[in-house]
Amino acid sequence: MTASIPDAAPCGTAYxxxxxxxxxxxxxxxxxxPVYAVAxxxxxxxxxxxxxLPLPETSMAPVKIDxxxxxxxxxxxxxxxxxxxxxxxxxxARPDPYRVWLSEVxxxxxxxxxxxxxxxxxxxxxxxxxxxxAAPVEAVLAxxxxxxxxxxARNLHKCARAVAGEHGGxxxxxxxxxxxxxxxxxxxxxxxxxxxxxxxxxxxxGNIERxxxxxxxxxxxxxxxxxxxxxxxxxxTPDKRPGDYAQALMDLGATICTPRNPACVLCPLxxxxxxxxxxxxxxxxxxxxKAAKPTRFGTVFHITRQSDGAVLLVRxxxxxxxxxMLAFPASEWGEKADPEPPVRTDWxxxxxxxRHTFTHFHLEMDVWQGQVxxxxxxxxxxxxxxxxxxxxxxxxxxxxxxxxxxxLED
DNA sequence: AAGCCGGGGCT
DNA sequence: AGCCCAGGCTT
Numbered sequence: 001m002t003a004s005i006p007d008a009a010p011c012g013t014a015y016x017x018x019x020x021x022x023x024x025x026x027x028x029x030x031x032x033x034p035v036y037a038v039a040x041x042x043x044x045x046x047x048x049x050x051x052x053l054p055l056p057e058t059s060m061a062p063v064k065i066d067x068x069x070x071x072x073x074x075x076x077x078x079x080x081x082x083x084x085x086x087x088x089x090x091x092x093a094r095p096d097p098y099r100v101w102l103s104e105v106x107x108x109x110x111x112x113x114x115x116x117x118x119x120x121x122x123x124x125x126x127x128x129x130x131x132x133x134a135a136p137v138e139a140v141l142a143x144x145x146x147x148x149x150x151x152x153a154r155n156l157h158k159c160a161r162a163v164a165g166e167h168g169g170x171x172x173x174x175x176x177x178x179x180x181x182x183x184x185x186x187x188x189x190x191x192x193x194x195x196x197x198x199x200x201x202x203x204x205x206g207n208i209e210r211x212x213x214x215x216x217x218x219x220x221x222x223x224x225x226x227x228x229x230x231x232x233x234x235x236x237t238p239d240k241r242p243g244d245y246a247q248a249l250m251d252l253g254a255t256i257c258t259p260r261n262p263a264c265v266l267c268p269l270x271x272x273x274x275x276x277x278x279x280x281x282x283x284x285x286x287x288x289x290k291a292a293k294p295t296r297f298g299t300v301f302h303i304t305r306q307s308d309g310a311v312l313l314v315r316x317x318x319x320x321x322x323x324x325m326l327a328f329p330a331s332e333w334g335e336k337a338d339p340e341p342p343v344r345t346d347w348x349x350x351x352x353x354x355r356h357t358f359t360h361f362h363l364e365m366d367v368w369q370g371q372v373x374x375x376x377x378x379x380x381x382x383x384x385x386x387x388x389x390x391x392x393x394x395x396x397x398x399x400x401x402x403x404x405x406x407x408l409e410d
Numbered sequence: 411a412a413g414c415c416g417g418g419g420c421t
Numbered sequence: 422a423g424c425c426c427a428g429g430c431t432t
Contacts, residue, residue: 108428148416185429206427359415
């Protein structure tokens with residue numbers, strides 16, 4: 001259903017649309033004919049019935065932000081595996097700090113949809129901080145494969161060992177104590193303190209920055225606006241239920257106060273939102289322009305052992321791109337250049353190359369396939385500190401190297 | 411303060 | 422296919 005709502009229509013005219021197709025300014029109070037909308041959840045999105053009717057009030061109405069938000073959260077909180085249910089919350093039950101920490105680290109730069117199944121699998125494999133601390137780091141990295149930002153996994157493991165070894169298996173309960181642990185920065189420390197330990201910490205993530213920029217119509221571009229937005233967030237953070245409050249703000253940012261096409265008609269804070277009253281909510285937060293990504297080139301070597309068809313993997317150095325992860329041997333990635341193969345053999349060059357985009361560059365990588373005999377295989381294994389595997393797809397390879405397997409399949 | 415780190419979803 | 426999104430660590 002892709003109907004668009006006109007700016008004006010006779011009273012009583014009704015429309016129906018998915019909220020994502022709406023232009024937010026049409027819903028601002030500036031329009032000649034007020035819009036009244038009733039929304040209900042439909043599948044993954046929202047279904048709206050629109051009617052053009054006169055509304056009694058179209059300007060900003062006083063809203064007690066934290067109360068309105070908690071009320072909305074009690075009715076609409078998403079049921080996520082790392083959350084305690086409403087019934088348990090009412091009994092005063094606190095969530096397991098280990099689970100809160102694990103979920104928050106996974107959720108850094110990663111969406112709920114991606115994290116949810118991976119979180120469940122991870123928790124089954126490493127159910128406690130002690131179990132995680134006892135595991136070899138290679139097992140943790142393999143389980144993290146495909147999630148990206150692999151320093152998170154190395155720091156997660158370091159942090160588990162610190163908590164298990166130096167804190168008797170218990171996470172520190174204050175922001176400062178948490179902040180001192182590997183992989184726990186300002187955001188994660190505040191989130192764990194609020195959610196697991198009921199501390200009124202000021203939680204700031206991208207979602208909350210966006211909500212604050214809109215609530216207070218902050219037009220300063222990010223990142224310059226960060227201190228101002230933090231000040232606004234601090235002014236609203238309640239002493240009661242700070243964990244629920246923080247999660248409510250993030251849920252609101254993820255589902256209603258979205259980066260594009262915010263669903264203001266569904267927003268419990270609509271009456272208190274300065275940007276919405278001005279009709280500029282879709283333009284906020286403003287951001288400084290980022291540099292364009294350059295393209296780098298390289299070659300990856302898929303080497304099979306003649307006797308059994310096993311494939312050679314290497315482990316990348318701990319520092320830098322894809323640090324500590326398993327990989328196929330590859331050239332340096334940079335300017336277009338003739339590759340230096342790790343061994344002389346009859347290379348087959350795959351007709352399709354691998355394309356992948358990292359945080360700050362595009363990569364275009366030729367795929368060379370070669371076979372070696374057992375003697376050469378042993379020499380290669382030694383000189384590259386490699387390992388032969390008969391199931392590369394099952395080894396926890398980062399996405400860029402999974403794409404190599406895909407290219408060779410075709 | 412600025413640059414280094416993946417990957418997935420939406421248009 | 423291109424654009425958007427976003428914490429922590431290092432230098």
